[in-house]
Amino acid sequence: MPLVSGKVLFEKANEYNFAIGAFNFNNMEFLKAILDAAEEEQAPVFIQTTESAIKYAGIEYLAGMVHAVKDKYSIPFALHLDHGKHVETILLAIRHGYTSVMIDYSDKSYEENLKVTKYVVSICAALGISVEAELGKLVSVEDEVVSREEVLVDPEQAKEFVDRTGIDALAPAIGTAHGAFKFKGEPKLDFERLKKVKELTGIALVLHGASGVYEEYVEKINKYGGDIKGAKGVPDEELKKAVELGINKVNTDTDLRLAFISKLRELMALEKKVIDPRKFLKPAMEEVKNIVKKRIRLYGSQGKAELFRV
Numbered sequence: 623m624p625l626v627s628g629k630v631l632f633e634k635a636n637e638y639n640f641a642i643g644a645f646n647f648n649n650m651e652f653l654k655a656i657l658d659a660a661e662e663e664q665a666p667v668f669i670q671t672t673e674s675a676i677k678y679a680g681i682e683y684l685a686g687m688v689h690a691v692k693d694k695y696s697i698p699f700a701l702h703l704d705h706g707k708h709v710e711t712i713l714l715a716i717r718h719g720y721t722s723v724m725i726d727y728s729d730k731s732y733e734e735n736l737k738v739t740k741y742v743v744s745i746c747a748a749l750g751i752s753v754e755a756e757l758g759k760l761v762s763v764e765d766e767v768v769s770r771e772e773v774l775v776d777p778e779q780a781k782e783f784v785d786r787t788g789i790d791a792l793a794p795a796i797g798t799a800h801g802a803f804k805f806k807g808e809p810k811l812d813f814e815r816l817k818k819v820k821e822l823t824g825i826a827l828v829l830h831g832a833s834g835v836y837e838e839y840v841e842k843i844n845k846y847g848g849d850i851k852g853a854k855g856v857p858d859e860e861l862k863k864a865v866e867l868g869i870n871k872v873n874t875d876t877d878l879r880l881a882f883i884s885k886l887r888e889l890m891a892l893e894k895k896v897i898d899p900r901k902f903l904k905p906a907m908e909e910v911k912n913i914v915k916k917r918i919r920l921y922g923s924q925g926k927a928e929l930f931r932v
């Protein structure tokens with residue numbers, strides 16, 4: 623199956639109540655690991671790049687690789703721009719064949735977010751490209767001086783935002799944060815808020831900052847020379863509940879990084895004579911593939927490629 627619009631993925635996941643994995647990549651190793659894993663699981667998937675990924679590799683490389691390999695895969699997948707902070711990047715992504723974009727004006731005023739998101743939707747709608755936007759701020763609320771009301775999504779405002787912009791998917795801030803240090807104390811997602819947003823909008827919802835930050839990787843990294851003590855993520859049970867309550871796309875980047883780096887650190891520490899990068903990168907890539915498969919099963923999207931073959 624060729625690249626598909628994110629619209630198709632969002633619609634089906636919303637209709638059938640499951641979540642599609644969205645995984646970030648910056649290079650060939652991650653891209654191949656993600657697509658191979660999704661193919662083996664027969665799961666639809668979003669492969670996504672941030673602006674900093676584009677800065678790192680160049681969009682020609684990132685999009686070029688995707689377009690070069692797309693026909694090798696039978697699963698439906700979308701090439702998505704993650705956290706597009708500038709309209710220029712949205713246009714760049716469109717020119718390079720991205721089939722889905724996120725316009726992230728969540729750190730600007732509500733009115734500005736509304737205006738720019740609406741503009742992006744007007745462009746993308748004509749091209750059949752899906753648009754994701756974000757409301758609220760992705761900070762771990764417990765270590766904020768500000769109150770939950772100030773940083774988390776306001777469900778009534780979410781409804782108005784969705785109605786006025788015509789977006790395909792919304793990322794509501796419900797207490798998760800990006801990176802390996804999400805919570806100081808107990809993980810706490812605001813499920814009541816999530817439920818309300820779903821009830822009021824009915825739209826496909828996206829969970830950012832969803833990585834599990836699994837102990838095995840954190841321990842291995844610390845054991846072989848790293849120092850990420852105190853790293854903590856979203857427990858699998860919480861994530862499952864979020865999916866049950868209406869999350870349809872789950873963004874994971876940190877877990878892939880942890881899987882990759884833990885293997886790399888281990889091998890670099892143990893294999894002192896090896897200088898062929900592939901001897902390190904191949905097992906690290908396998909580790910990424912394993913975590914992607916595990917996450918796909920957790921969201922309930924394994925085998926769901928079937929739904930798209932009509």
Ligand SMILES: O=C(CO)COP(=O)(O)O
Pocket residue numbers: 646704705799800801802829830831832833834873874875876877
């Ligand atoms: O939200 C993300 C990318 O947009 C990634 O979140 P994690 O840092 O939890 O993997």
Ligand SMILES: O=C[C@H](O)COP(=O)(O)O
Pocket residue numbers: 646672673674675704705800801875876
């Ligand atoms: O927001 C998502 C990422 O986890 C951060 O990615 P980045 O380092 O490519 O900007």
Ligand SMILES: [Zn+2]
Pocket residue numbers: 705726728756760
């Ligand atoms: Zn954001």
Ligand SMILES: [Zn+2]
Pocket residue numbers: 705800830831873
């Ligand atoms: Zn994110």
